[in-house]
Amino acid sequence: MKELIDQLRKELDLSENQALKAIQIIKEFAKKKLPVFSGAIDKLFDKYAPQQEEDFMD
Numbered sequence: 001m002k003e004l005i006d007q008l009r010k011e012l013d014l015s016e017n018q019a020l021k022a023i024q025i026i027k028e029f030a031k032k033k034l035p036v037f038s039g040a041i042d043k044l045f046d047k048y049a050p051q052q053e054e055d056f057m058d
Helices: 002-012 016-033 035-048 051-057
Strands: none
C-alpha cells in the first residue's frame, strides 16, 4: 500500500492525507461495484494498509 500511496503523492502531487482518502474512495467504490467481494476487498486493504491509514480505512 505504501507503494500506491507514494505513487499517488508523486504523480498527482497529493498530500499523504489526500492519497489515503483517495485509497478509501477506491476501496468503497470497489465494494459497491463488487459487493460479493467486499469481505475480500476489506481484507486486502487491511492487510497492506500502513498503520497510519487505519482512520481512513473504515
